[in-house]
Amino acid sequence: MYIANISYIHQDLKLYLRKEESTMQEEVVLRVEGITKRFGSIVANDWISLELYRSEVHGLLGENGSGKSTLCRIIYGQLRPDSGRIYVYGKEVKFRSPRDAIRLGIAMVHQELSLIPTLTVSENFILARGKGVEVNKRRIYEEVKDVGERFGIEVPPDVPIYKLSYGERQRVEILKALSLGAKILIMDEPTTYLTKVETEKLFQSLRKMVSEGISILFVSHRIEEILLITDRVTVLRAGRVVGRGVTKELSREELVKMIVGDRAVGSTSVDMALQTWERRLALSVRGLEVRGDLGQVSVRGVDLDLYYGEILGIAGVEGNGQKELFEAIAGIRKPMNGIIRIDDMELKTHSPKIARSMGISYVPEDPGLALILDYPAFRNIVISPQISRRYIKRKIFLDVERIKDVFRNLIKRYSIKVDRPEQKASTLSGGTKQKLVIVRELHVEPRILLLYNPTKGLDIATTEHLKQLVLEEKKRGKAILYYSADLNEILDLSDRIAVIYGGKIVATLDRSEADIYRIAYAMTTGRDPGPRAVPS
Numbered sequence: 001m002y003i004a005n006i007s008y009i010h011q012d013l014k015l016y017l018r019k020e021e022s023t024m025q026e027e028v029v030l031r032v033e034g035i036t037k038r039f040g041s042i043v044a045n046d047w048i049s050l051e052l053y054r055s056e057v058h059g060l061l062g063e064n065g066s067g068k069s070t071l072c073r074i075i076y077g078q079l080r081p082d083s084g085r086i087y088v089y090g091k092e093v094k095f096r097s098p099r100d101a102i103r104l105g106i107a108m109v110h111q112e113l114s115l116i117p118t119l120t121v122s123e124n125f126i127l128a129r130g131k132g133v134e135v136n137k138r139r140i141y142e143e144v145k146d147v148g149e150r151f152g153i154e155v156p157p158d159v160p161i162y163k164l165s166y167g168e169r170q171r172v173e174i175l176k177a178l179s180l181g182a183k184i185l186i187m188d189e190p191t192t193y194l195t196k197v198e199t200e201k202l203f204q205s206l207r208k209m210v211s212e213g214i215s216i217l218f219v220s221h222r223i224e225e226i227l228l229i230t231d232r233v234t235v236l237r238a239g240r241v242v243g244r245g246v247t248k249e250l251s252r253e254e255l256v257k258m259i260v261g262d263r264a265v266g267s268t269s270v271d272m273a274l275q276t277w278e279r280r281l282a283l284s285v286r287g288l289e290v291r292g293d294l295g296q297v298s299v300r301g302v303d304l305d306l307y308y309g310e311i312l313g314i315a316g317v318e319g320n321g322q323k324e325l326f327e328a329i330a331g332i333r334k335p336m337n338g339i340i341r342i343d344d345m346e347l348k349t350h351s352p353k354i355a356r357s358m359g360i361s362y363v364p365e366d367p368g369l370a371l372i373l374d375y376p377a378f379r380n381i382v383i384s385p386q387i388s389r390r391y392i393k394r395k396i397f398l399d400v401e402r403i404k405d406v407f408r409n410l411i412k413r414y415s416i417k418v419d420r421p422e423q424k425a426s427t428l429s430g431g432t433k434q435k436l437v438i439v440r441e442l443h444v445e446p447r448i449l450l451l452y453n454p455t456k457g458l459d460i461a462t463t464e465h466l467k468q469l470v471l472e473e474k475k476r477g478k479a480i481l482y483y484s485a486d487l488n489e490i491l492d493l494s495d496r497i498a499v500i501y502g503g504k505i506v507a508t509l510d511r512s513e514a515d516i517y518r519i520a521y522a523m524t525t526g527r528d529p530g531p532r533a534v535p536s
Helices: 010-017 068-075 098-103 121-128 137-151 166-179 196-211 223-229 252-260 322-329 352-357 377-382 385-391 400-413 430-443 460-475 487-493 516-525
Strands: 028-039 042-053 057-061 083-088 091-093 106-109 184-188 215-220 232-237 240-246 281-291 297-307 310-315 337-342 360-363 448-452 479-483 496-501 504-510
Touching: 028 068, 028 215, 042 057, 042 068, 042 083, 042 215, 042 232, 042 240, 057 068, 057 223, 057 252, 068 106, 068 184, 068 215, 098 106, 106 166, 121 137, 121 166, 137 166, 137 196, 166 184, 166 196, 196 215, 196 223, 215 223, 223 252, 223 516, 232 252, 240 252, 252 516, 281 322, 281 479, 297 310, 297 322, 297 479, 297 504, 310 460, 310 487, 310 516, 322 360, 322 448, 322 479, 352 360, 360 430, 377 400, 377 430, 400 430, 430 448, 430 460, 448 460, 460 479, 460 487, 487 516, 496 516, 504 516
Parallel strands: 057 215, 057 232, 106 184, 184 215, 310 479, 310 496, 360 448, 448 479
Antiparallel strands: 028 042, 028 083, 083 091, 232 240, 281 297, 281 337, 496 504
């Protein structure tokens, strides 16, 4: 959803949203001071302060895990801060729940919408009023139409939610908030699942809201959107405010620098050069288009090549189509269009069984999706028919003792902490579960290994161990497609790095020319950084 060319509304947005300081109304409608929130040893928000003015769009920018969503949930009353204060129209408030925030005119439109699909738009409005509140159905019906016309967010009141596109459903959520009297609107990554046209319509609606005195906290990881739609911006990194300012006075490069900071690039001691054997194409993808869970087009004409003995890193902010790309190659998700070739043989039937038979192994970020948690740990290495058929005795029975012996050898070889083969998978730690999945997939000797954020949530020692396993498999000639939310991890491991934005590959960099600033630039702007786009 690349929006840099939305020219026909750009001038209007300049007029309405990029007000001169002399005319901007400086009334502070929301102020947070020293907000701190911890989850165990993790500090999600570290002494965050910001102000939101009346009739402005204030951008909240940062990469995954920077603390944006946590702060928004605190302002909306879904979480309570460990310390800090919230002021609404100059008065200190303490929220026990979102109901308290709504009563004071604060509403939040989440990335994952909370609508009942089988009910109509009007019926969802009625539910929003809460239990015990008497409503006139005809009045609600008219209210949907009136509020929609006022803000340019028209949706049919009597249509069931499931018949609407994601963009239309989002408009329903916005209208719900406005009909409840919201004057402060928090929008958490609102364009993630929108088409270009839907994004344009959303921005037009924001223009009308601001012109009527509504203030918007606009959360995004996309610099292009921040530059286009916001008056001021606050940048978070690792839970802290690292920069802020008037948007029109900031450049793309300055914002990228704020987002990534002075983070060091990868420092692995492993030689990342490709092996000396001839580069042989393992996987070729052409014109791939894939739908997401909500029916939106998440992968838009992706082309990529992966070679044996290579790690191709995929970099991108979550929600830009990387998950759907991996699942399509793994046979989990059927593409709309495009061609996937393995060893120059086209993958015409899409299923995990077919993909595995062609030498593809897939490791998702959540090991719970790849394991049967109620099974003993040793049984999880043979849950696939392609694996279990190796351990059949007397034609129909699994050779349990042989499987246990193989399992014992595997956990010893790969240093997996399992007390005994019969231990239930559900009792294993997250890192142990993930290592078990990876070891199972390596055990079948795949030619192509798809690793999707495999170190998510793991401790440093386990992460380093998994990275070494990956590098060893590369040395053995495996073709590895690797996505991680950690840019340093991508730089540590990859021979080449492809950046995905809005479902498209927008840049492909050799490891020798890649650095964290160039990757972050492409990830947040949707533009190829070029040789000198961002200073190193």
